[in-house]
Amino acid sequence: MYLKDIDMDKFTLIEADNNNYEFNGRVDFSNPKSPTIIYAGSLIKTKFQGTSLKIAINNKHACFENSIGFIVDGKIHGKAIIEEHYKDIVLNIASDLEDEVHDLILYKRSDSCHYFDFYGVILDKGCTILSSGPRAKxxxxxxxxxxxxxxxxxxxxxxxxxxxxxxxxxxxxxxxxxxxxxxxxxxxxxxxxxxxxxxxxxxxxxxxxxxxxxxxxxxxxxxxxxxxxxxxxxxxxxxxxxxxxxxxxxxxxxxxxxxxxxxxxxxxxxxxxxxxxxxxxxxxxxxxxxxxxxxxxxxxxxxxxxxxxxxxxxxxxxxxxxxxxxxxxxxxxxxxxxxxxxxxxxxxxxxxxxxxxxx
Missing domain, CATH: 3.40.50.1110 (SGNH hydrolase)
Structure with a gap:
């Protein structure tokens, strides 16, 4: 699915420069609207409202399978395989969730076999994200x-x-x-x-x-x-x-x-x-x-x-x-x-x- 095809009457894009995202790892913030995730294990943490979650990215491919790992509420673990590169795409992460606040960790599963630009998460219309809490000391x-x-x-x-x-x-x-x-x-x-x-x-x-x-x-x-x-x-x-x-x-x-x-x-x-x-x-x-x-x-x-x-x-x-x-x-x-x-x-x-x- 392409980002341009998302029906914004039904969904909301929470852009990457929202302060309720926590980024870990060496991340390139040259463009705060699309920070580039580079190193293995670099992650994005937040809390989100609603029953579904998608993410918007643009992937830069070098080799191997490229994918993004995710953990929802500490119990739903999975990976979203990236099948198109150098395009603004949307990956489905979770659906049919309880209509409540959920914990989210997105992370880069592998090394520089790829980079990806992160545009933000896509939620049910009217939903937003919240801080995941204080950073580790x-x-x-x-x-x-x-x-x-x-x-x-x-x-x-x-x-x-x-x-x-x-x-x-x-x-x-x-x-x-x-x-x-x-x-x-x-x-x-x-x-x-x-x-x-x-x-x-x-x-x-x-x-x-x-x-x-x-x-x-x-x-x-x-x-x-x-x-x-x-x-x-x-x-x-x-x-x-x-x-x-x-x-x-x-x-x-x-x-x-x-x-x-x-x-x-x-x-x-x-x-x-x-x-x-x-x-x-x-x-x-x-x-x-x-x-x-x-x-x-x-x-x-x-x-x-x-x-x-x-x-x-x-x-x-x-x-x-x-x-x-x-x-x-x-x-x-x-x-x-x-x-x-x-x-x-x-x-x-x-x-x-x-x-x-x-x-």
Whole structure:
């Protein structure tokens, strides 16, 4: 359905610049009437009146299935698949609801395989939206790869196994990533700056086809995928986290797993990663940085290098964490039960630093 075809005698568009929307994540508000939702797990929260809900968007497609996740009243979970791109379209989210006030969370299920411009929700005529309540006081930020983005997380029949072939993104769901689960357990808002295939260094990993862009390119960006247009800088004053999860390294072994064999490359990798963390530290002087890899099978040499890196940084609030099954839990992406395992461990570790880290 196209936005221009909506009968406004029967429905009401509540535009995106309404103050009763709460946006989480690195969102581009260059046009407040159509903010662009970019990162995996970025979400929109509100309350709405009435018996039905639609949303109006314009989707920018790069690859894979593109869809928007939704949760209504904490119990109706689903995804709206986007089948047309670069057009002003309307997606049906819910109908035949009780005629009352409902809670709503809309969220981006996957990474920069797409962006979408959000125009607003469409409600029954005469209905409106209300604030979802005060924002969370705790703030977490995550820089990670496909595991942090929840890629292939819904393929629960493949726990402990390699990924299903030709999945085309249909099982990806950032809501069930360990990073998003951890933020919910901590009752924190999260900027989940995760991208499938991301390595620390450019020219390694898998992100962005032939260019192979790494964290050194993306970490300070708002729009960060050149396949979807010009990239721009993130304004770090918009979000200051209490806890920063740094979850990179596994993809740096592609195309060359040099970490145990090439001391010069190992040094370059550590220095670049340290430089990024130091730059983030200059912006977040009080934050706790937690440096991790995941339970995805990978060479232990990357964790040894991270141990060295953290020690060399000489900062008591930059710490390492190793999961109980670190580097040996699964040969495929982390599924929902495995993400729950990781989130429980990581939450316990972060909470061990006490309430003062949230001050």
């Amino acid at each position: 705790r703030r977490v930020e995550c820089f990670g790869d496909s595991i942090s983005a929840g890629e292939v997380s819904e393929a629960v029949d493949y726990v402990g196994k390699v990924d299903p072939e030709n999945h085309e993104g249909i099982y990806s769901n950032a809501w069930y990533s360990y990073s998003m689960m951890t933020s919910r357990k901590l009752k924190a808002e999260i900027n989940n700056n995760a991208q499938g295939g991301l390595a620390v260094l450019n020219d390694t990993g898998y992100f962005n086809g032939e260019e192979f862009l790494g964290l050194e390119f993306t970490y300070d960006k708002l729009r960060y995928n050149p396949q979807l247009g010009s990239c721009n800088s993130w304004d770090f004053s918009k979000f200051t986290p209490h806890v920063v999860i740094m979850a990179l390294g596994q993809n740096d072994a592609h195309p060359d797993n040099y970490i145990n064999t090439n001391k010069e490359k190992r040094h370059i990798w550590k220095e670049k990663y340290k430089g990024i963390i130091r730059d983030l530290r200059s912006k977040y002087p009080k934050a706790l940085f937690v440096v991790i890899t995941t339970i995805l099978v990978h060479d232990k040499g990357w964790d040894d290098a991270l141990d060295e890196m953290v020690e060399e940084l000489e900062d008591l609030k930059i710490v390492r964490y190793l999961f109980r099954r670190n580097g040996r839990g699964t040969p495929g992406h982390v599924r929902i039960p495995e993400a729950e395992e990781m989130a429980s461990e990581l939450t316990e570790f972060i909470e061990s630093f006490g309430e003062e880290i949230w001050e």
